[in-house]
């Protein structure tokens with residue numbers, strides 16, 4: 001079952017946010033700081049309070065086994081960009097013990113329905129290139145790359 005989080009779910013959501021943080025610190029230790037600092041932990045309560053954000057959880061047998069933090073972005077027109085609205089998936093994770101059982105797919109199905117209900121025509125997210133498992137998942141549910149960040153060493 002997938003549903004919007006309740007305040008009492010947020011401590012468990014933070015356990016899963018820490019898993020994502022570990023994936024990032026392992027994949028790019030040059031960029032991400034190890035550990036799950038207090039600011040990162042408390043940020044979930046800012047998301048909880050925000051009017052243009054939501055926290056969604058997946059449950060299996062009463063256990064929260066996955067979550068998504070989402071942001072309803074409404075960008076005004078600027079001199080070089082058209083006004084656009086999109087539904088941004090900012091954080092996303094399934095507990096390791098529950099992977100490859102369709103939990104993340106169920107979260108995306110819920111998100112798509114929620115986006116439609118809000119009149120949003122587009123889902124977006126960004127991800128790190130080292131995270132090939134996540135890329136395979138996102139592609140499996142229909143996401144396509146539309147923009148790239150590139151880098152090279154110049155030492």
Ligand SMILES: CC(C)(COP(=O)(O)OP(=O)(O)OC[C@H]1O[C@@H](n2cnc3c(N)ncnc32)[C@H](O)[C@@H]1OP(=O)(O)O)[C@@H](O)C(=O)NCCC(=O)NCCS
Pocket residue numbers: 019020023092093094095098099100101102103104105106126127128131132133134136137138140141
């Ligand atoms: C990426 C992630 C959310 C996928 O969750 P999941 O619940 O296991 O995904 P699903 O079971 O819905 O997978 C659906 C399909 O996606 C593809 N897929 C999912 N994980 C995959 C992986 N690690 N490698 C290759 N393909 C994968 C498969 O096609 C899968 O179908 P199959 O199991 O029938 O082969 C999960 O691995 C995760 O939380 N990873 C760590 C955190 C993370 O990277 N978050 C994203 C940060 S941007």
